[in-house]
Amino acid sequence: MGTTSRQEVDHYLDKNTRLNRPMSPHITIYSWSLPMAMSITHRGTGVAMSAGLSLFSVAALVLPGDYSSYLELIKSLSLGPALIYSAKFTLAFPFMYHCWNGVRHLAWDLGKGFKIPQLYQSAYMVLALTLLSAAGIAAM
Numbered sequence: 001m002g003t004t005s006r007q008e009v010d011h012y013l014d015k016n017t018r019l020n021r022p023m024s025p026h027i028t029i030y031s032w033s034l035p036m037a038m039s040i041t042h043r044g045t046g047v048a049m050s051a052g053l054s055l056f057s058v059a060a061l062v063l064p065g066d067y068s069s070y071l072e073l074i075k076s077l078s079l080g081p082a083l084i085y086s087a088k089f090t091l092a093f094p095f096m097y098h099c100w101n102g103v104r105h106l107a108w109d110l111g112k113g114f115k116i117p118q119l120y121q122s123a124y125m126v127l128a129l130t131l132l133s134a135a136g137i138a139a140m
Contacts, residue, residue, distance in 0.1 A: 034119075034120060034123045035119050035120070035123060038101060038123050038126070041097065041101075042097070042098060042101045042102075042105075045094040045095075045097055045098040046098055048094060049094055049095060049098065085138050085139070088137070088138035088140075089134055089135065089138035092133075092134040092137040092138050093130065093134040095134075096129075096130045096133045096134045096137065097126070097130040097134075100126045100129045100130050100133070101126050101130075103126075104122050104123075104125075104126050107122070
């Protein structure tokens with residue numbers, strides 16, 4: 001006599017529990033790679049910059065005063081140059097990363113750089129250009 005569908009499901013679940021398998025494919029079963037991390041970071045920087053620009057725009061409309069008054073407020077805090085540089089770098093880094101990784105995506109749209117060694121080479125190039133350009137912008 002055959003088994004019922006409920007018995008089949010129970011057998012399947014018992015086997016997966018015994019073998020310590022997840023219920024369905026999950027991020028924990030994938031090994032992380034640089035292209036995967038950069039793809040997630042590219043999306044994250046895009047969302048973060050959109051949210052930041054939206055919040056800044058709403059704040060500019062709602063808060064009293066103009067831009068120059070808030071700039072004077074920041075200057076009056078007498079923050080050290082290291083802290084100011086760090087803040088500027090923190091703001092420049094996601095923008096530059098998203099920009100350089102966007103150029104990488106444009107190359108992919110042209111059908112270039114899909115081989116694994118080229119993926120890693122372009123990833124390292126994006127990271128280097130991001131660090132250098134963010135540091136340069138922060139120094140301005």
